[in-house]
Structure formats: structure tokens, C-alpha cells
Amino acid sequence: MARLDHKILLITGDQLSLNLSALRAVEPAHTHILLAEVVPEATTAKHHKKKIVLVFSAMRHFAEELRRAGWNVDYVTLDDPENSQSLSGEVKRAMTRHQADTAVMTAPNDYRLRGELAFVEQLEDNRFFSSEAEFRSFAETHKNLRMEFFYRALRQKTGLLMENGQPVGGRWNYDTENRKPAKSAASFVPPPRFEPNVITREVIDLVKARFDDHYGLLEPFWFGVTRSDTQAAFESFLKNALPHFGVTQDAMLENEYFLNHSMISLYLNLGLLDARMICKAAEAAYLSGDAPLESVEGFIRQILGWREYVRGVYWMKMPDYLSSNFLKADVPIPDFYWSGDTDLNCVSQALRQTHDEAYAHHIQRLMITGNFALLAGINPFQVHEWYHAVYADAFEWVEAPNTIGMALHADGGLMGSKPYAASANYINKMSNYCKACRYDPKQRLGPEACPFNAMYWNFIGKHQDVFSHNLRMGQIVNAYRKFSADEKQAIANQANGFIGRLKPY
Known part of the structure; x- marks a missing residue:
């Protein structure tokens, strides 16, 4: 017989917050907290x-x-012989084990899990600045669903970087100041590395034994896994990188993995860092004169603006969003996305660090691997599956809109006013990758020409009828239409020949 008012509180692996709404809604004396390691959460996407x-x-x-804080915790390890290997099964087993009458949780940020755990009471996730209902209300009242307008609304709601109802400095967005290449790796302070303790070593051994066929380099493992670790990582960013973050946030350097990026998205998405605390601390750095406004605004925009926005898009458009394919891209994802075996140096650089570190910064994802997939016409769902699997911070709610909408324009422009397509000129401007590449970024045709160039113009030509109606693409389409018939054919032959030689995964 179930004990009156006794509850099982399920916490998933990306809800590791002491301020979780479900924790606030229950009494420790009447609650057993359940955390469970199950195979599908590691293999539904074959994670790094x-x-x-x-x-x-x-x-x-x-x-x-949680135990130190006085909670009763029921932890099911992956190799527990009684493990049902599903979260729904583990909730039901725990309810029986502890004679509980109900189960509760903070609503999962995963469409699949919300369905699987529909029998569990699901509370609103309080770790975000806006609710799903607030985003839907915003979408219903705005003709163009652009992040910038949503971001401004959240600035006003939170008061972050606001003064007397107006944005500090007189501007909402300092993105135009944040597009400079990096000149040298000498000035970058790498993120702190944390030596695995006994618990982490046990997990490393478990992964080595159970998931050895998965993608990526297992060791050295240096991520923070505790709240104190992740706080130390964030404080290092505030001191060493935030003052320089803005100006170089779009830059890329060969063999330089982190530059001035924070490397905290993985900790934030797990719940080990709090978004409000992070934004307040960044704002304080500006107010104290420790970081310039363009860096702080750019950093806060990524969290308060972009992170909140993509979550809203995900829940508004799922489940059909994953099958979006506006440009009818159907090329299979190339094998080199997994193997890293390509002579395109920019792609090789991004893929090598992805394999080794389960990380690449946002411009590498958008303008290197994402841009290549867009220009080559690679199937969006396959690209989504790759991004979801290979990055440590990639949970479906944040990864899918970034990949399908932002990088691949597969949602038809819901998220982006134009496709993020670029030729080798952009890569050469924002990185030093081209200097060590066998291809020439300034050539469009011929055996030495960078494939990004022909693919770019072929992409424009292939979709010119669609893009000609886009205000931000019309000039580019007109430039393509001025090419001679012979040049257009040569571009198509060069691009399609290269794409046709890609080995599918």
C-alpha cells in the first residue's frame, strides 16, 4: 500500500539544480529523489x-x-542488475520500492521524454527567464519571429543592462563591434581543467566498458562535474576572457580551441550553473569597469536572448520541426563528419577538436561544419543527429533549432532572415585556416580552388528563385544572374563534382 503523500521526485541528467521547481514543491520527509542512469539516454543519440x-x-x-543537504536520494547506476533501462520504468520501480503514491518532476526539456513520462506530474521549469507560454504569446503578437525583438523584451523584463527603461549605452545590440579576427593565440587563457576524482574515474571506466564504440576521444577528461568546479570555470572566464570576449567571439585560429569563449554552455545546460547568476555576474563586471559593454552585451545576448529564443522555437514547433527541409536537401552526411578525414583545413580543424574535446565554438559550428552542410545540400535531419551526438552541450531543445533553423535554413527562414551561407572569403577573413590548406580561398574554379566558393555560388543559383524574394539575398542573386551561361555551368560542374565525390556515412 502506498504511503499517504509520499512522492518520488525524478531529476534527469540535465536538471542538476538545487533551485529546481520540483525540489521547491516537495517536503524532504515525504520524498525520495530518484536519479537513474539508463542506456537510451546515452544511445538515442550516440553521444560522444x-x-x-x-x-x-x-x-x-x-x-x-543532495544527500548532504538532507534529501533521501535513490540513485540507480547503469550497471544495476535490476535497472529497467528506461526512465519511466525506473520511476515505476521506485514508486513500488518506496511505497509512493505519486511521482513529480520538473518538466523535461526533451519532447520524447515528456511523452514517455506523461504519467509523472510535470512542473514548469523555473531555470529559464521566460516560460513556454510567454514565448507563444510573443510569437502570436509578432509577424516576424526574430530573436532580436524577443531579446529586447527580456532585457526590459529583467532589467539587465537597462537604465531608466533604456538600454545602457543607448543601443540594444553591439554585434557589429564583435566581428574581428584574432591576431594571435598568445593572449588567450585556456579554461581551467579539473582532474577526475574517484567517482569520475569510475564513470570513465564504465564508459570505456559499455560505450567504447561511441564517437570521440575519452581521455584526457577534464570537464567540471561539481557545482564548485563549474563556478570556478565561470569565474575564470569572468576574469580572463570576458573582457576580450566580444571583439573575438567570431574569430577562429588553427589549433586554438577555446580563444575567449566561456566553455560554460555544457555546465549551464546541465543545471550546474544558473542563467540568472551568470548574467548578473557579467553585468556586474561591466558596471565595475572590469569588462567593456560590447563584450558583456554580446555574452548576455547569447544567454538571455539566443538560448531563451531557441527553447521557445523548439517547444512551439515540435515534433514536426525535426523533419523540416525547406531547401529539399538530400545529400547523405559525409563520412568525414565522423572520421575527420578531409583535406579542407577549416573543416578538419573543427572536426578534430570536436572529436577530441566534444566542443567547438559557435562560429565553427555555424560557419564551418554548418555552412558546409548547407552549401552541399546535406540532409538536415542527419546533420541534426550529428550535432546532437558529438557536442557535450548539445541537448535537443537547444541543438535542433540551432542546426535545423540557424545553420541549415531548413525551417524556411523562421529563425533567420537569411541563410548563413558563405564562401571561402568569410573563412579566410575570420580565421588563419586557409594559410595551411591545400586549396586557394581566392579561386572559384580549377583543382586548387576552395570548394566552398563553387558550392556557394552553386547554392545561390540552385535556390535563386526562392532567394530573389529575400531582401537580404536579392543583391547576391543579382550578382549570380550576371554570370555568363558558361561560368554558371562551370560553377555547377565544379560544385556538383566535388559533392558527388563525398563518401556517405
Whole structure:
């Protein structure tokens, strides 16, 4: 017989917050908290080995944190012989084990899990600045669903970087100041690395034994897995990188993985860092004179603006969003996305660090691997599956809109007013990748020409009828239409020949 008012509180691997809405809604004396490692959460997308270690180790450390805070914690390890290997099954087993009458949780940020756990009471996720209902209301009252307008509304709601109802400095957005290439790697302070403790070493051994066929380099593993680790990582960013973040946030350098990027998205998406605390701390750095406005505004925009926006798009458009394919892209994803075996140096650089670190910064994802997939016409769902699997911070709610909408324009322009397509000129301007590449970024045709160039103009030509109606693409389409018939054919032959030689995965 169930005990009156006794509850099972399920916490998933990306909800590792002490301020979670479900924790606030229950009494410790009448609650058993359940955390469970199950195979599908590691294999539904065949996740990078480092990501699996990160999530499972962070879960185990969070369980200890909860116990120290006085909670009753029921932790099911992956190799528990009684493990049902599903979260729904583990909730039901825990309800029986502890004679509980109900189960509760903070609503999962995953469409599949919300359905699987529909029998569990699901509370609004309080870790975000806006609710799903607020975003839908915003979408209903705005003809163009652009992040910038939503971001401004959240600035006004939160008061971040606001003064007397107006944006500090007189401008909402300093993106135009944040597009400079990096000149040297000498000035970058790498993010702190954390030595695996006993718990993490046990998880590393588990992943080595159970998921050895997964993508990526397992060791050295250096991510933070505790709240104190992640706080130290964020404080290092505030001190060493935030003052320089803005100006170089779109830059890329060969063999330089982190530049001035924060490397905190993985911790934030797990719940080990709090979005409000992060934004307030960044704002304080500006107010104290420790970081310039363009850096702080650019950083806060990524969290308060973009992160909130993509979550809203995800929940408004799922489940059909994953099948979006506005440009009818049907080329299979190339094998080199997984193997890294390509002579395109820019792509090779992004893929090597993805394999080794389960990380690449946002411009590498958008303008290198994403741009290549867009120009080559690679199937959006396959690209989504790749991004979801290989990055430590990639949870479907944040990854899918960034990939399908932002990088691949597969949603028809819902998220972006234009496709983020670029030739080799952009890559050469924002990086030093081209200097060590066998291809010439200034040539469009011929065996030495960078494939990005012909693919870019072929992409414009292929979709010119669609893009000619886009105010931001019309000039480019007109430039293409001025090419001679012979040049257009040569571009198509060059691009399609290269794409046709790609080995499918």
C-alpha cells in the first residue's frame, strides 16, 4: 500500500539544480529523489564518450550534494542488475520500492521524454527567464519571429543592462563591434581543467566498458562535474576572457580551441550553473569597469536572448520541426563528419577538436561544419543527429533549432532572415585556416580552388528563385544572374563534382 503523500521526485541528467521547481514543491520527509542512469539516454543519440562521462559523473556528484543537504536520494547506476533501462520504468520501480503514491518532476526539456513520462506530474521549469507560454504569446503578437525583438523584451523584463527603461549605452545590440579576427593565440587563457576524482574515474571506466564504440576521444577528461568546479570555470572566464570576449567571439585560429569563449554552455545546460547568476555576474563586471559593454552585451545576448529564443522555437514547433527541409536537401552526411578525414583545413580543424574535446565554438559550428552542410545540400535531419551526438552541450531543445533553423535554413527562414551561407572569403577573413590548406580561398574554379566558393555560388543559383524574394539575398542573386551561361555551368560542374565525390556515412 502506498504511503499517504509520499512522492518520488525524478531529476534527469540535465536538471542538476538545487533551485529546481520540483525540489521547491516537495517536503524532504515525504520524498525520495530518484536519479537513474539508463542506456537510451546515452544511445538515442550516440553521444560522444566525454559527454556521457560528463552527465553521469555530474549526476553522481549531484546525488551526493543532495544527500548532504538532507534529501533521501535513490540513485540507480547503469550497471544495476535490476535497472529497467528506461526512465519511466525506473520511476515505476521506485514508486513500488518506496511505497509512493505519486511521482513529480520538473518538466523535461526533451519532447520524447515528456511523452514517455506523461504519467509523472510535470512542473514548469523555473531555470529559464521566460516560460513556454510567454514565448507563444510573443510569437502570436509578432509577424516576424526574430530573436532580436524577443531579446529586447527580456532585457526590459529583467532589467539587465537597462537604465531608466533604456538600454545602457543607448543601443540594444553591439554585434557589429564583435566581428574581428584574432591576431594571435598568445593572449588567450585556456579554461581551467579539473582532474577526475574517484567517482569520475569510475564513470570513465564504465564508459570505456559499455560505450567504447561511441564517437570521440575519452581521455584526457577534464570537464567540471561539481557545482564548485563549474563556478570556478565561470569565474575564470569572468576574469580572463570576458573582457576580450566580444571583439573575438567570431574569430577562429588553427589549433586554438577555446580563444575567449566561456566553455560554460555544457555546465549551464546541465543545471550546474544558473542563467540568472551568470548574467548578473557579467553585468556586474561591466558596471565595475572590469569588462567593456560590447563584450558583456554580446555574452548576455547569447544567454538571455539566443538560448531563451531557441527553447521557445523548439517547444512551439515540435515534433514536426525535426523533419523540416525547406531547401529539399538530400545529400547523405559525409563520412568525414565522423572520421575527420578531409583535406579542407577549416573543416578538419573543427572536426578534430570536436572529436577530441566534444566542443567547438559557435562560429565553427555555424560557419564551418554548418555552412558546409548547407552549401552541399546535406540532409538536415542527419546533420541534426550529428550535432546532437558529438557536442557535450548539445541537448535537443537547444541543438535542433540551432542546426535545423540557424545553420541549415531548413525551417524556411523562421529563425533567420537569411541563410548563413558563405564562401571561402568569410573563412579566410575570420580565421588563419586557409594559410595551411591545400586549396586557394581566392579561386572559384580549377583543382586548387576552395570548394566552398563553387558550392556557394552553386547554392545561390540552385535556390535563386526562392532567394530573389529575400531582401537580404536579392543583391547576391543579382550578382549570380550576371554570370555568363558558361561560368554558371562551370560553377555547377565544379560544385556538383566535388559533392558527388563525398563518401556517405
